[in-house]
Amino acid sequence: MLKTCYSIRMRAAERSPELGEKHISGGERIGSKSQIEPIVKQLLNKASNHSRGDADFIQITIEKIARDQIQYIPPLEITTVEAASIEMAHSEARKILTSLGVSEHALNVAFHQLSSNQNLRGAIILNSKTGLRLDNRGQKGVRVSRIDWQDANGDLNERVREALALASKVANSPFTIAELCWSDDPDYVTGYVSNRAIGYVRITPLKREGCESGGRIYFVLDEVELESFIDYLESVPVLIRGD
Ligand code: PML
Ligand code: MG
Ligand code: MG
Ligand code: MG
Structure with a gap:
């Protein structure tokens, strides 16, 4: 049993x-x-x-x-990019997201949100072409839930473990084009861009020390079935297979 x-x-x-x-x-x-x-x-x-x-x-x-x-999925592969400045880190993130098909306008909306929003509980879902926000959750956003690792993965610290699990679940949806995230914690300046093909690309520093704005942006296909996407993120239980 x-x-x-x-x-x-x-x-x-x-x-x-x-x-x-x-x-x-x-x-x-x-x-x-x-x-x-x-x-x-x-x-x-x-x-x-x-x-x-x-x-x-x-x-x-x-x-x-x-x-x-419960669905069992593998974790995204991790790489890390260390940039010489916040500006260069942003331009690296933009370059990757552009190559994945995110429009310049959607990128402007996303960077503006993460640079100015200090009180976002869940993620913002953006149409990767038009840059329109698709969820109507306000500051609550959409929170990825029912997610964990199948076994303890001792190689990673708790923050990276948790962020990688969330990003792996998000990337596993066929509606996801890419994700952009940086922490809303004032003492943590590393973030990431991720998707199925590029994996989990950590980029640092994406913001200045002391800044409390941040969060997650999910860029989705123009043809997204929004209800089913949100239901997957919030309700489908997913365990990440350890390596
Ligand atoms: C990492 O270093 O890979 C984690 C980046 C995102 C952290 C998000 C958070 O602090 O909630
Ligand atoms: Mg108090
Ligand atoms: Mg948080
Ligand atoms: Mg936080």
Whole structure:
């Protein structure tokens, strides 16, 4: 008999005079019943002592998932590009995204969003041709959920592990053209561009130290079936096969 699995997710926020609710942190794991407690501990730890602020609200959701619905996918391959400046890092990211078919206008929208948005909880979905935002989720965005590694991958630090798992799930959709991400954490300046063909290309530095804007942009096909894309990202359980 296969063991029952649980999706365990966390989000943390802080009351903020300017923003109302300021996003602090989110996290996603999948585990068996006996793993729930250590996972909750790890997620609470992630939400606490966070560089974005002191959480006033932490929500942990634990939900049973049907084991036979889990999809198993390989991780994207990692490469790292170290640029001499933020400008050069941006131009490297743009060059890669252009080669994957993202229009100049869509790139301008994406870079503007990630450079100015300090309170994005999930991702923004953009039409890769027109640059139009397709989700109507506002600051909540679309959060990739029900995702984890099949086995612990000790070679990677927690942040990279988690980002690589999310990016691998996103890239696995036939509607995804590419993703652009950099952290909203003020002390972390590395981001990435990713897709099925190029893998997970880490680029640093994509922003200046101390800056709290960032997030994720999913560039999608003009012919995207939006509802089914969002349902896959949020609801289909995916485990990344370790190597
Ligand atoms: C995040 O902090 O949430 C995103 C981190 C993206 C880059 C992780 C990496 O170094 O590969
Ligand atoms: Mg986050
Ligand atoms: Mg406070
Ligand atoms: Mg963050």
